[in-house]
Amino acid sequence: MxxxxxxxxxxxxxxxxxxxxxxxxxxxxxxxxxxxxxxxxxxxxxxxxxxxxxxxxxxxxxxxxxxxxxxxxxxxxxxxxxxxxxxxxxxxxxxxxxxxxxxxxxxxxxxxxxxxxxxxxxxxxxxARNRFMPTPYQPSDVQIRRVPTTPIAIMEHRGDPSTIGTTIQRFIAWRRSVGLIPPASPTFNVFHSDPHTTLPEDYRLDLCAGTDQPIVPNGETIKDGCIPAGRCAVLRVEGAADNLEPAALYLYKDWLPASGEEPGDFPLYCQRMTFFPDVAENEAVTELFLPLR
Structure with a gap:
């Protein structure tokens, strides 16, 4: 260009x-x-x-x-x-x-x-936003960060990724019911599946709230887990956060081969730092984490 x-x-x-x-x-x-x-x-x-x-x-x-x-x-x-x-x-x-x-x-x-x-x-x-105005990531946008073990409460979404909004509604309602709302409790998503290579019925994503307190299900299927400590490549994504595929593709296709690093034994995940519509969509911030060995 x-x-x-x-x-x-x-x-x-x-x-x-x-x-x-x-x-x-x-x-x-x-x-x-x-x-x-x-x-x-x-x-x-x-x-x-x-x-x-x-x-x-x-x-x-x-x-x-x-x-x-x-x-x-x-x-x-x-x-x-x-x-x-x-x-x-x-x-x-x-x-x-x-x-x-x-x-x-x-x-x-x-x-x-x-x-x-x-x-x-x-x-x-x-x-218009993602295809015609893609964000041009570069190596300096990626930081290698050591993260601590983070205990989480997990609500699993399994099925067509286009219906994840319904699971998000349930997750938000559950968090309110037990007092685990942002910013007091951090928000994570763990990506177990690639939507491009997984059948819709087999797609899996975890919606997670950070907490070290005992988990109260309150009628929902909630399990406890943790995000493990370790080194991660972290890419900050600013703007619309309903499609993190371009950022993930940059990490896997461009950054990782050139870095000399090897991916670790935990899936790609993200932390939602600010949320649309609480902020303007171009001001939403998400950090994408690629665990490393």
């Missing part, structure tokens, strides 16, 4: 970051073309040509994604509050728009989300 292309891409990335940070504000053509420092007479076409999704639709999807996360994972927020936060003056207008995009009424989605339809709805948003 030439310096001119990198500069152009940086201006477009600036627009995506601005949208993430200002979902509650006016995100019209004048504002966003100004952020990119492009003419408003051409910016619609430039955005469409770069991301294969119209500018207005991208903004709508970004607001709807945040609203869907709040509906599913933030029960303390009412539907009316979520509607106002998505830029709708009335819950009815929000409900119509949400159903048109996601295929469910907000109240139905809150109770029982159709995650497969959800994934289809937001594919253009994820494609």
């Amino acid at each position: 030439t310096d001119t292309q990198k500069h152009y891409q940086a201006r477009m990335q600036r627009v995506l970051d601005y949208i993430d940070l200002h979902l509650d504000d006016c995100l019209d053509l004048d504002t966003l073309s100004g952020v990119a420092a492009f003419s408003k007479y051409h910016f619609h076409r430039q955005f469409m040509a770069t991301f294969s999704v119209p500018l207005n639709r991208y903004v709508q999807l970004a607001r709807m994604k945040r609203a869907s996360y709040k509906l599913a994972f933030r029960e303390h927020e009412t539907i009316t509050q979520i509607a106002m936060g998505a830029g709708y003056g009335a819950p009815d207008a929000f409900a119509r728009a949400f159903r048109q995009r996601v295929g469910q009424q907000p109240s139905s989605f809150r109770k029982s989300p159709d995650w497969q339809r959800w994934n289809t709805t937001f594919t253009p948003l994820h494609t």
Whole structure:
């Protein structure tokens, strides 16, 4: 990529970051073309040509994604509050728009989300961010860190990765019931399977809460375990954290062969440091850990 292309891409990335940070504000053509420092007479076409999704639709999807996360994972927020936060003056207008995009009424989605339809709805948003604006990792982004033994409570997700949202809902509810909520209790995911090489029905991922206290199941299937002490290659991922595959691919394909290191005897895992929608999506931080010998 030439310096001119990198500069152009940086201006477009600036627009995506601005949208993430200002979902509650006016995100019209004048504002966003100004952020990119492009003419408003051409910016619609430039955005469409770069991301294969119209500018207005991208903004709508970004607001709807945040609203869907709040509906599913933030029960303390009412539907009316979520509607106002998505830029709708009335819950009815929000409900119509949400159903048109996601295929469910907000109240139905809150109770029982159709995650497969959800994934289809937001594919253009994820494609724009992950495929057309990939994060360029480099060796200096990886730190080798010695981590201590960390006792954890584990809720296992087994099955289609597209339905993991339902397991996350149960995990959040369980954590609240026993007082293991962030930041008092750290959050980890342990990746036992590669979604690209595992049948959906065999996919396995552990949702984990750090705790050295006795585990109270409270009606859930919870087991205790630990993340072992040892050396790890750690890659900090800033931004959308629902797809860590590009970061994992960099560790395995680029960093590991060049490092002279060997992987250890524990799966790839991550620690969720900050969470969307508590922070803007581009401000979410996840640390990805590759255990080493």
